[in-house]
Amino acid sequence: MNTVAAIFKKEFASYFISPIAYVFIIVFLVGTNFMYFQPFFLINQADMRNYFGLLPWVFLFFVPAITMRGWAEEKKSKTMELLLTWPVSDTEVVLGKFLASLAFLATAVALSATIPITLFIIGNPDPGPIVGGYAGALLMGAAYLAIGLWVSSHTENQIVAFILAWVAMFALMIIGHPVVTLKIPSALVPLFSNLGLFTHFESIGRGVIDSRDVMYYLSMTGIFLFLNTQSLGRRKSE
Amino acid sequence: MNEKTGRLMLEVRGLNKRFGQVHAVNNLNFEVRRGEVFGFLGPNGAGKSTTMRIITCFIPPTSGSVLVDGMDTAEQDLAVRRRIGYLPESTPLYSDMTVREYLAFVGQVRSLRGEKLKARMDEMFSVCALTAMADRQIGKLSKGYRQRVGLAQAMIHDPDLLILDEPMSGLDPNQIIEIRNLIKKFGEEKTVIYCSHILSEVSATCDRILIIKDGRIVATGTPDDLTSGHKGGSRYTLRIKGDKEPIKSTFSSMGGVSGIDIESAQEGWFNARINTEIKDDIGELIFNRVVQNGWALSELRRDQTSLEEVFTELTGGRQ
Numbered sequence: 001m002n003t004v005a006a007i008f009k010k011e012f013a014s015y016f017i018s019p020i021a022y023v024f025i026i027v028f029l030v031g032t033n034f035m036y037f038q039p040f041f042l043i044n045q046a047d048m049r050n051y052f053g054l055l056p057w058v059f060l061f062f063v064p065a066i067t068m069r070g071w072a073e074e075k076k077s078k079t080m081e082l083l084l085t086w087p088v089s090d091t092e093v094v095l096g097k098f099l100a101s102l103a104f105l106a107t108a109v110a111l112s113a114t115i116p117i118t119l120f121i122i123g124n125p126d127p128g129p130i131v132g133g134y135a136g137a138l139l140m141g142a143a144y145l146a147i148g149l150w151v152s153s154h155t156e157n158q159i160v161a162f163i164l165a166w167v168a169m170f171a172l173m174i175i176g177h178p179v180v181t182l183k184i185p186s187a188l189v190p191l192f193s194n195l196g197l198f199t200h201f202e203s204i205g206r207g208v209i210d211s212r213d214v215m216y217y218l219s220m221t222g223i224f225l226f227l228n229t230q231s232l233g234r235r236k237s238e
Numbered sequence: 239m240n241e242k243t244g245r246l247m248l249e250v251r252g253l254n255k256r257f258g259q260v261h262a263v264n265n266l267n268f269e270v271r272r273g274e275v276f277g278f279l280g281p282n283g284a285g286k287s288t289t290m291r292i293i294t295c296f297i298p299p300t301s302g303s304v305l306v307d308g309m310d311t312a313e314q315d316l317a318v319r320r321r322i323g324y325l326p327e328s329t330p331l332y333s334d335m336t337v338r339e340y341l342a343f344v345g346q347v348r349s350l351r352g353e354k355l356k357a358r359m360d361e362m363f364s365v366c367a368l369t370a371m372a373d374r375q376i377g378k379l380s381k382g383y384r385q386r387v388g389l390a391q392a393m394i395h396d397p398d399l400l401i402l403d404e405p406m407s408g409l410d411p412n413q414i415i416e417i418r419n420l421i422k423k424f425g426e427e428k429t430v431i432y433c434s435h436i437l438s439e440v441s442a443t444c445d446r447i448l449i450i451k452d453g454r455i456v457a458t459g460t461p462d463d464l465t466s467g468h469k470g471g472s473r474y475t476l477r478i479k480g481d482k483e484p485i486k487s488t489f490s491s492m493g494g495v496s497g498i499d500i501e502s503a504q505e506g507w508f509n510a511r512i513n514t515e516i517k518d519d520i521g522e523l524i525f526n527r528v529v530q531n532g533w534a535l536s537e538l539r540r541d542q543t544s545l546e547e548v549f550t551e552l553t554g555g556r557q
Contacts, residue, residue, distance in 0.1 A: 002346070002349065003346070003349070005346075006346035006347050007342060008342075009346075010332075010335075010339075010343045013339075014332070014334060014335075015403060017334045018334065028296040068251065077330055077332075078326065078328050078330035079330040079331065080330075080477070081291070081296055081326045081330060082324065082331075083296040083328060083332055084296055085296050085319055085324050085326075086319060086320070086344070086347050086348065087316050087317075087320040087347075087348065087349075088347055089316065100267070107379055128330050189292075224341075
């Protein structure tokens with residue numbers, strides 16, 4: 001566990017060494033705040049449903065930007081050869097990298113706390129859905145991050161990692177969306193909408209935490225982290 | 239250097255590695271004992287780096303086994319990796335970290351903590367002469383300093399087996415001497431495997447050498463074994479004063495001489511090169527002939543076959 005902590009620390013710090021991280025956080029905060037507050041006084045409701053409704057789409061761009069470096073950089077600069085000959089198991093390395101990316105995402109999301117603080121100052125919102133929404137956002141973010149890191153382990157080009165992660169996430173989101181579910185045989189609809197990343201966030205966005213949604217996000221995260229350890233292992237049979 | 243009594247540190251048994259059609263490592267067998275500096279030599283693409291990657295558990299072999307200190311890399315890979323310090327060929331480092339941050343990170347990954355970690359880091363700073371660079375970003379260091387950071391990284395946990403893949407590339411002559419001394423000192427108690435295609439380096443540093451080509455062993459032994467044992471003959475260089483034709487005929491008729499080459503130098507002196515095909519030293523006989531004929535001699539030298547020649551011959555002169 002100590003090695004996971006060492007890798008976590010190093011990875012988390014490395015996000016903040018380059019200015020790109022700050023740029024992304026600022027774009028994320030400005031973008032979400034702008035989109036949320038623009039119709040805010042028209043709607044005139046002190047809740048965050050609209051904000052959480054935006055998040056899956058914002059994450060679609062924000063998360064691949066976080067994860068694209070993950071493995072692609074290690075592969076390109078060949079540091080992977082050293083990293084994987086140190087006495088660390090593949091699981092520990094994957095876990096360290098994943099937790100660091102989750103901590104980075106959580107930092108960005110936590111900085112959006114200006115929104116609930118504003119709401120509490122000017123109105124009287126129900127805290128339950130807001131807390132639930134944030135918890136759900138992290139769960140969904142974890143699944144996105146696991147997918148992004150897994151994609152990053154297949155290429156040494158960061159741009160390719162970004163685009164492929166975007167495509168993978170978009171595909172997983174869209175299969176549960178009415179755009180797809182209205183056009184497929186009705187027998188397949190439950191399967192597709194249950195697999196969709198998006199579907200499961202709808203109730204969370206409303207502040208309802210259903211154990212099925214939690215299980216869905218946790219298992220998506222687990223599956224892709226496992227796939228990630230396997231794709232590291234693939235070098236072994238090259 | 240108690241080569242015979244030293245504990246077996248590395249055993250490579252019937253090692254094979256294929257990448258698709260390419261047979262990168264072909265039935266390698268060798269062993270390295272504690273207290274040896276072992277040179278692993280071969281032209282580019284001979285399978286050196288692949289072999290090192292297998293030993294360090296980065297890739298598994300297609301068949302065969304590697305035992306490090308008696309432990310199989312396939313079964314106890316974490317324990318094996320704990321005992322090995324490895325510097326890969328291109329010296330990959332995290333260029334956005336400072337030297338201090340980087341060594342602290344490697345130390346932590348290698349389970350060093352607190353005082354122990356600090357003591358090891360300080361030792362690495364002084365051993366690798368990195369103190370002045372401790373707070374510089376690695377990406378901004380010169381090649382020589384990067385190389386030293388790579389070495390520090392490989393030695394921070396005081397490994398039993400140190401594997402260096404082309405450690406001298408990009409270093410200037412002074413740095414090469416420093417690093418060579420470092421390796422020799424380390425190799426007195428521990429084991430070093432030193433991969434290179436620079437022969438003079440290997441012969442200056444290593445106790446024992448293995449030469450591979452196309453994934454196969456072509457020769458193994460001490461540097462002296464390889465140079466003297468391989469070819470029987472040697473070459474004598476003379477600077478001699480006398481008449482050209484008698485000199486030529488006298489030496490050509492000597493037993494064991496396979497060829498002679500004479501060029502005139504200034505003022506009646508000649509440079510002669512005599513090649514022999516026997517193992518015995520005929521220097522005394524040459525000198526006697528010179529005296530009998532009343533010639534003058536200002537130089538007589540026996541050149542043994544150099545490691546370069548052995549290498550070029552064994553590896554098919556692809557260099």
